[in-house]
Amino acid sequence: MPASDEELLIKEARRKRGFRRSGRALIVTLAAAAAFGVIGWLLLFRVRPVIKAIPLLPTGSLLSVLLVAGIGAFAVAAILIAWAWLGANPGKPWGKPFSGTCPRCGGSVLREDSVEYDLRDGAHLKIGPKGLVILCETRGCDYATALVTTPTRA
Numbered sequence: 001m002p003a004s005d006e007e008l009l010i011k012e013a014r015r016k017r018g019f020r021r022s023g024r025a026l027i028v029t030l031a032a033a034a035a036f037g038v039i040g041w042l043l044l045f046r047v048r049p050v051i052k053a054i055p056l057l058p059t060g061s062l063l064s065v066l067l068v069a070g071i072g073a074f075a076v077a078a079i080l081i082a083w084a085w086l087g088a089n090p091g092k093p094w095g096k097p098f099s100g101t102c103p104r105c106g107g108s109v110l111r112e113d114s115v116e117y118d119l120r121d122g123a124h125l126k127i128g129p130k131g132l133v134i135l136c137e138t139r140g141c142d143y144a145t146a147l148v149t150t151p152t153r154a
C-alpha cells in the first residue's frame with residue numbers, strides 16, 4: 001500500500017527538521033551566497049575592466065550588461081545571507097510554536113509548519129500533497145500529526 005498523504009507530509013517535515021538541525025541548510029545557503037559574491041566580483045572587477053580596455057570595439061552595451069549582472073549577483077548573495085540568518089540558522093527550531101500538549105508524552109513543546117511534499121506525476125508536474133504538520137520536540141518522542149490541505153492529485 002502506498003504511503004498516505006499524512007505519512008508523506010510527516011516524513012517531509014522530519015527530513016526538513018533534520019536538515020536544519022544538522023546545519024547543512026545553513027552551509028548550503030552560505031556556499032551559494034559565496035558563489036554569487038564571487039561571480040559578482042569577477043564580473044565587476046575582473047571581466048569588465050578587461051573588456052573596457054579593448055580598444056576600438058563597441059563594447060558599451062556589453063559593459064552595461066556586465067554591470068547589471070554583477071550588481072544582480074551581489075544582490076542575490078546579500079538576499080541569501082539574510083535568508084540564511086533568518087531561516088536556515090540551525091540554532092532556530094523548525095516551524096512555529098503550536099499551543100497545546102503532546103498527547104503521547106504530555107510535553108508542551110509542539111511545533112507546526114506548513115509542508116509541501118515534492119511528488120511528481122509522469123509528466124513531472126507537481127501533484128504532491130500540501131498540509132500542516134505538527135511535531136513534538138521532546139527528545140525521544142516521535143509524536144507527529146498532519147492535516148492535509150491539498151491532497152495528492154491522482
Ligand SMILES: [Zn+2]
Nearest residue numbers: 102105136141
Ligand atoms: Zn511528545
